[in-house]
Amino acid sequence: MTGSRRERDLELYFHIPFCRQKCNYCDFLSAPAGEQVQNAYMEALLRETEAGSGMARDRVVRSVFIGGGTPSVVDTVWLCRVLDLVRRRFDLAADAEITVEINPGTVTERDLKDYREAGINRLSIGCQSADDRELAFLGRIHDYSRFEDTCRMARDAGFDNINVDLISALPGQTLEEWEKNLRTVLSLSPAPEHLSVYSLILEEGTVFWERYEKGMLEPVDEDLERDMYWRTARILREAGYEHYEISNYARPGYRCRHNCGYWQRTDYLGFGIGAASLLDNVRFRNGESLQGYLSDPLGCRQDREELTAQEQMAETMFLGLRMADGVSLSVFQDTYGADAEEIYRDAIEGSCREGLLAVQDGRIFLTKRGVDLANYVMAKFV
Numbered sequence: 001m002t003g004s005r006r007e008r009d010l011e012l013y014f015h016i017p018f019c020r021q022k023c024n025y026c027d028f029l030s031a032p033a034g035e036q037v038q039n040a041y042m043e044a045l046l047r048e049t050e051a052g053s054g055m056a057r058d059r060v061v062r063s064v065f066i067g068g069g070t071p072s073v074v075d076t077v078w079l080c081r082v083l084d085l086v087r088r089r090f091d092l093a094a095d096a097e098i099t100v101e102i103n104p105g106t107v108t109e110r111d112l113k114d115y116r117e118a119g120i121n122r123l124s125i126g127c128q129s130a131d132d133r134e135l136a137f138l139g140r141i142h143d144y145s146r147f148e149d150t151c152r153m154a155r156d157a158g159f160d161n162i163n164v165d166l167i168s169a170l171p172g173q174t175l176e177e178w179e180k181n182l183r184t185v186l187s188l189s190p191a192p193e194h195l196s197v198y199s200l201i202l203e204e205g206t207v208f209w210e211r212y213e214k215g216m217l218e219p220v221d222e223d224l225e226r227d228m229y230w231r232t233a234r235i236l237r238e239a240g241y242e243h244y245e246i247s248n249y250a251r252p253g254y255r256c257r258h259n260c261g262y263w264q265r266t267d268y269l270g271f272g273i274g275a276a277s278l279l280d281n282v283r284f285r286n287g288e289s290l291q292g293y294l295s296d297p298l299g300c301r302q303d304r305e306e307l308t309a310q311e312q313m314a315e316t317m318f319l320g321l322r323m324a325d326g327v328s329l330s331v332f333q334d335t336y337g338a339d340a341e342e343i344y345r346d347a348i349e350g351s352c353r354e355g356l357l358a359v360q361d362g363r364i365f366l367t368k369r370g371v372d373l374a375n376y377v378m379a380k381f382v
């Protein structure tokens, strides 16, 4: 039994939930921890991965993403061991994209060289801002020069595929200040191959949220946030980047294959606390308790949900619409034996009338106005 190439493709995600310190805006599953806890977690992660590899029979792993948290806070040896295990237990494609998220101030030149030797071929660096005042406000552990040093070391180690994460729409930030940030990062030589740019969202449970509730922090006005978004899109387009997903930009040939897989519903297996999986149209995720995971890494899977055909189609629409290429009507037809325009007639026709969606050359995608109201449009397909 083999199936088509797409059906056999698999992505792997490893969650490393440790950080040096918690950033003021962050609600990710991450926290500082000592070396002993980190080591115990990584042992558990290897155990879970080894046991979980049985689910990947007949599958080819096209991408591996080690995310967090800050994976680079754990000893490099652990990341090498994870990849070594992947090679032994999975069918890892020779040209697989292998990404690790790092933060400035958590890697040495030696670490980066070891990453390269372990087969890691893409780095995602959390920069967030080029302004030291903003970095301190965000609660980041680094200043901009640390980020520049990290980029230089990464290039020296041989990394030629680098993503940089940035955050726009910080409280009090002006359009000009944001543009300066962006242009500063673009002036790196060489410039990053990929940029992920997200507007700040105030999330409950964060330091920023507390300040907001106390009236000490004022979110950026919505119109200004949109101005920053479209200014970003214009500057990056002029600099030769493709705006291929709502918040992601890449030089031609450098789209993040792993994330494209998510948006196109490629199957993926996630390991570590809180990690989600999609396999043969079943979604499941691991529990978030660190203690629970350390005591039983094989027993933490929960929330198993078998997707109905209707749910699969809805996912194809709202995930696919995140991408500038949108959803291919012929791929939809081949996958589900159904006509998307017929199934979602009301949603599509209504949104086209409102100028939020367009259908062209066999694809359906968000218009510029649709991008501004993306959540509203996508909700119509759920």
Ligand code: SF4
Residues within 6 Å of the ligand: 018, 019, 020, 021, 022, 023, 026, 027, 028, 030, 068, 069, 070, 103, 126
């Ligand atoms: S480094 Fe990233 S994951 Fe860690 S606390 Fe900061 S934003 Fe969250």
